[in-house]
Amino acid sequence: xxxxxxxxxxxxxxxxxxxxxxxxxxxxxxxxxxxxxxxxxxxxxxxxxxxxxxxxxxxxxxxxxxxxxxxxxxxxxxxxxxxxxxxxxxxxxxxxxxxxxxxxxxxxxxxxxxxxxxxxxxxxxxxxxxxxxxxxxxxxxxxxxxxxxxxxxxxxxxxxxxxxxxxxxxxxxxxxxxxxxxxxxxxxxxxxxxxxxxxxxxxxxxxxxxxxxxxxxxxxxxxxxxxxxxxxxxxxxxxxxxxxxxxxxxxxxxxxxxxxxxxxxxxxxxxxxxxxxxxxxxxxxxxxxxxxxxxxxxxxxxxxxxxxxxxxxxxxxxxxxxxxxxxxxxxxxxxxxxxxxxxxxxxxxxxxxxxx
Amino acid sequence: xxxxxxxxxxxxxxxxxxxxxxxxxxxxxxxxxxxxxxxxxxxxxxxxxxxxxxxxxxxxxxxxxxxxxxxxxxxxxxxxxxxxxxxxxxxxxxxxxxxxxxxxxxxxxxxxxxxxxxxxxxxxxxxxxxxxxxxxxxxxxxxxxxxxxxxxxxxxxxxxxxxxxxxxxxxxxxxxxxxxxxxxxxxxxxxxxxxxxxxxxxxxxxxxxxxxxxxxxxxxxxxxxxxxxxxxxxxxxxxxxxxxxxxxxxxxxxxxxxxxxxxxxxxxxxxxxxxxxxxxxxxxxxxxxxxxxxxxxxxxxxxxxxxxxx
Numbered sequence: 303x304x305x306x307x308x309x310x311x312x313x314x315x316x317x318x319x320x321x322x323x324x325x326x327x328x329x330x331x332x333x334x335x336x337x338x339x340x341x342x343x344x345x346x347x348x349x350x351x352x353x354x355x356x357x358x359x360x361x362x363x364x365x366x367x368x369x370x371x372x373x374x375x376x377x378x379x380x381x382x383x384x385x386x387x388x389x390x391x392x393x394x395x396x397x398x399x400x401x402x403x404x405x406x407x408x409x410x411x412x413x414x415x416x417x418x419x420x421x422x423x424x425x426x427x428x429x430x431x432x433x434x435x436x437x438x439x440x441x442x443x444x445x446x447x448x449x450x451x452x453x454x455x456x457x458x459x460x461x462x463x464x465x466x467x468x469x470x471x472x473x474x475x476x477x478x479x480x481x482x483x484x485x486x487x488x489x490x491x492x493x494x495x496x497x498x499x500x501x502x503x504x505x506x507x508x509x510x511x512x513x514x515x516x517x518x519x520x521x522x523x524x525x526x527x528x529x530x531x532x533x534x535x536x537x538x539x540x541x542x543x544x545x546x547x548x549x550x551x552x553x554x555x556x557x558x559x560x561x562x563x564x565x566x567x568x569x570x571x572x573x574x575x576x577x578x579x580x581x582x583x584x585x586x587x588x589x590x591x592x593x594x595x596x597x598x599x600x601x602x603x604x605x606x607x608x609x610x611x612x613x614x615x616x617x618x619x620x621x622x623x624x625x626x627x628x629x630x631x632x633x634x635x636x637x638x639x640x641x642x643x644x645x646x647x648x649x650x651x652x653x654x655x656x657x658x
Numbered sequence: 659x660x661x662x663x664x665x666x667x668x669x670x671x672x673x674x675x676x677x678x679x680x681x682x683x684x685x686x687x688x689x690x691x692x693x694x695x696x697x698x699x700x701x702x703x704x705x706x707x708x709x710x711x712x713x714x715x716x717x718x719x720x721x722x723x724x725x726x727x728x729x730x731x732x733x734x735x736x737x738x739x740x741x742x743x744x745x746x747x748x749x750x751x752x753x754x755x756x757x758x759x760x761x762x763x764x765x766x767x768x769x770x771x772x773x774x775x776x777x778x779x780x781x782x783x784x785x786x787x788x789x790x791x792x793x794x795x796x797x798x799x800x801x802x803x804x805x806x807x808x809x810x811x812x813x814x815x816x817x818x819x820x821x822x823x824x825x826x827x828x829x830x831x832x833x834x835x836x837x838x839x840x841x842x843x844x845x846x847x848x849x850x851x852x853x854x855x856x857x858x859x860x861x862x863x864x865x866x867x868x869x870x871x872x873x874x875x876x877x878x879x880x881x882x883x884x885x886x887x888x889x890x891x892x893x894x895x896x897x898x899x900x901x902x903x904x905x906x907x908x909x910x911x912x913x914x915x916x917x918x919x920x921x922x923x924x925x926x927x928x929x930x931x932x933x934x935x936x937x938x939x940x941x942x943x944x945x946x947x948x949x950x951x952x953x954x955x956x957x958x959x960x961x962x963x964x965x966x967x968x
Contacts, residue, residue: 332859340859347777350770351787354835358790361797361805361828368808419704428702459705466712468954470889472921473943476928477715480722480936521711552694575796582798584892585921589928609800609892616807616896624812631804642796646789 369632372625393626397595401605406580409519414573417527425535430456467525475589478518490602507602510592518586523576534568537656571649578641584609608634723944726937736902739932746942748904749918757887759823768834776842794832802828803893819917822898830883841875874963881957885950891921920946
């Protein structure tokens, strides 16, 4: 910036008058116009910040108000009814609530097991040390290109797992229909034949069902668990790890006794957030769960979820059904809000603890 | 080592007196070491098997979707059940248009909110806003659709691209707010102080110092939000619905008509018994995943730039 520019002082410079400096000076007191712009802009930012808060409130109110007539009409019976039949005029969402919770909890168990394992694998330098050992064997571990390989491969692996989260859920649904269901059907059939007395296998898989939905759902929430758990594991102080090794603990003794307990709050927050995601996930479930209102422990029977109910019935809903669906949406909103606020709260406390 | 220490003449006790050295042997015969070995293998196996779905999805997309890849996909309309051929040109246009509209709606709001958050770090309002944004991050996408249905579809009286865009922008907003705030905060405070010291008002500081410096980070957030929104189906099925026709007629773009999108096309055609439509669903999935991945990659490369600056 030249202090003495050649522009004539008499000419109006519009953007400069609003945001920039006056010609010929570097430092200066803001002009009244600039001050007015400043105050307006700051108020505007403040207003938009409030807008975000109001938006959340408005969304909740909008759904609640649309649901209010149906709530008055149906009362609590809506939550305990098992039949959704527009022709008979009977509406209940107990089967959907059950399906939502059942699939989410099963997917959470599966997704957490694999997600935390992947987080430990990525944060404890398993791959890095193995490759480093290999490189050392060949004597190239200090080579400028080969020496960077361990870090690079770990980073690529981490990004590949994050990529799992980038694939749209409708694509997972498509993949589930044409790959997962044909793949697991023979196995499910055999399990039903030979172990049908176990409630989990009491029906046969006839196409869509709980198990394919759970598998796909677990794949979708795993990256969330991995990313948050890995952050928590990496932020465990190095001296704790070193102290454990110094006392003679093996790698897994120190992981189980020191590292996982220290990171437990962060991991728990990640798991709760993943649970919230599983509860609200729609497309993969609408395509794979079978959309049949049953309450059944069997992994192979079709079921239904709240989100799938909304996705299937909203496009053709009449005014009366819209109210009922809004009621169902409100129930889903309530469940996910509680779970998400819990998750955010746990993570916030974990971050505070880590800072201290 | 132990020999001179155990010499009683020195008056020093042997520190290893009670130690059974065979206990410290690092061998797979020891249960501790064996356990370690087994768990190492297990965790490696679990991590690698977590990547199997990714490769399976990508291979299936290339194999089943790649078959139909061609110019016709981008220029033709979706076929009726027993027709052959066809494409999804209108769905691509619809997806791009709705995502663009959603960007136009959510970026100004999100960016201004982020500027407020970065300036007023500790205020009560800022904390509440941050919490609201975090709650919105975990908001089920179908409920954004329910909201847009109640707020736009019911008031305008029909399914439309606008309602779809509103639903998408609700989902994009929290990502934009949170990543932009992070990017704005990473700007070194001495740059801000230098600007203020020269007599700049805080608005001038924001526009001439903060925003240009934080731009790569902000764009990363926008691209990630775009990538997420492009793949969303649930908020679109009952806001934008679907359409078998191009979205312009008589030389005008119809924003208030039902609009096709790639994601809803995949959902509709996946359950069809007709081979042609299923093939199109796979081809649409391939195009959609490419679109999402490119948006993600652009975001990633921009975020690398941001790190170098900070």
